Amino acid sequence: EAGVAQSPRYKIIEKRQSVAFWCNPISGHATLYWYQQILGQGPKLLIQFQNNGVVDDSQLPKDRFSAERLKGVDSTLKIQPAKLEDSAVYLCASSLVAGFTDTQYFGPGTRLTVL
Amino acid sequence: AQSVSQHNHHVILSEAASLELGCNYSYGGTVNLFWYVQYPGQHLQLLLKYFSGDPLVKGIKGFEAEFIKSKFSFNLRKPSVQWSDTAEYFCAVIRRGAAGNKLTFGGGTRVLVKP
Numbered sequence: 001e002a003g004v005a006q007s008p009r010y011k012i013i014e015k016r017q018s019v020a021f022w023c024n025p026i027s028g029h030a031t032l033y034w035y036q037q038i039l040g041q042g043p044k045l046l047i048q049f050q051n052n053g054v055v056d057d058s059q060l061p062k063d064r065f066s067a068e069r070l071k072g073v074d075s076t077l078k079i080q081p082a083k084l085e086d087s088a089v090y091l092c093a094s095s096l097v098a099g100f101t102d103t104q105y106f107g108p109g110t111r112l113t114v115l
Numbered sequence: 116a117q118s119v120s121q122h123n124h125h126v127i128l129s130e131a132a133s134l135e136l137g138c139n140y141s142y143g144g145t146v147n148l149f150w151y152v153q154y155p156g157q158h159l160q161l162l163l164k165y166f167s168g169d170p171l172v173k174g175i176k177g178f179e180a181e182f183i184k185s186k187f188s189f190n191l192r193k194p195s196v197q198w199s200d201t202a203e204y205f206c207a208v209i210r211r212g213a214a215g216n217k218l219t220f221g222g223g224t225r226v227l228v229k230p
Contacts, residue, residue, distance in 0.1 A: 003158075033218075042119070042205050042220030043159070056217060091159070101147065101166050104218060106159035 002026065004107030006092050012113045018080035021110045025073070025094030031055075032069055033104060034077050035091040043091055049075065050097075079112075087114045119208050121221035129229050130198055136191040136224050138206030147209040148189040149218070150180055154202045162204070165189065176200070198230045 005024040013019050025032050031050050035043035046065065047057040051072040060067070064083070069075040079086055089109040095102040122137035140146060150162040163174025170182040180191045189206060206221040 040124075040222070042207075042222050044220070045217055048217070093159075102216070103149075103161055103164065105161075106151075108158040 004092055004094050004105055006090075006107040006110055008110055009108060010111045010113075012115065013082055014115050015084055016081040018078065019082055019112060020076050020078045021090050021092075021112075023075045023077070023092030023107060025075075025092070026105055028096065029094035029105075030072070030097055031095045031102070032075050033093040033095075034067055034075070035093065037089040037091055037109070039088070046077070082112075082114045084114050087112055119206055119219050119221035121204075121206055121224050123224050124222065125225045125227070127227045127229065128196060131195050132228075134191075134193045134196045134200070134226065136204055136206075136226070138189045138191065138221055139187050140189070140206075140208045140219075141187065142208065142210050143187075145211040147211065147216075148180070148182060149207040149209075150174065150178070150189075150191050151205045151207060151220075152202050153205070154199075159205070162191070196226075196228050198228050200226060201228045202226060 007022050033048050034046045036046050037043040046060045047067045048055040049069040052069045067077045089111050091109045092107045093104040095104045118141045120139045148165040151159045152162045153159050162178050163172050165172045165182045173179045178193050182189050203223050203225050205223045207218050209216050209218050
C-alpha cells in the first residue's frame, strides 16, 4: 500500500515570498490533515479536511495560510507571504475516516526554510 | 486547553539498557493515546495505541506502554534497547468528542542509543 506522498521535500524561500506544498493521501482515506512541526516541538494541527470539507482550521493563520482539497483527494497548503517564523516541517497525514479510533498515517514532510 | 507533556527532551543510553519515556496529558475526559516514532530521515510512524481495555499495550519492536488513568499518564517502555531504537518519540492524545478528533502531540523525546 502506497503511503502519503508530499512534495517538495525541501524548499528555501525569502520572507514575503509565497510557497505551496502538495499532498496526496493514501488511496481511499477520507480525512486529510496538515501539521506544522517547528524544530524541537511536536507537530501542531493546522487544518483537517473530511473529504473536501474543512472540519477544523482553528489553528490555521488565515491571514497568510490557505489550504484546499479539491475533489476530496489531493490537497495543497499555501503560505503567502511567508515570515521567518514559518520555517518548519509541514506534515501531511491521512486517515480512513475521522473517528477517534482511526490511525493517522504521516507523509515524509516538506522542510521549509524562510530566509 | 488540552496539553501533552513529555518529561525528557533528550535521553542517552547504552544498548541493552532499559528505556522509559514519560507522557502526561491534561484533559480529564476520555482519551485515546498514541506513541509515534520518527527514525532519522524517516517519517512519523505509529508505535502503539490505546483506545480501551487492557491498560498495558504492546506495540511493534518490543515496545509497550501503560495507561494509568489516575495519573493521566501513558509511559512508553522497552526492557532492552538496541542501537536501531535511536529516534525521536512523540506521545499524542485524541480527546474523544472533540471536533474532528484532533490529535495533540507532546514535544517529543530524542533518544540516542550508544552501541
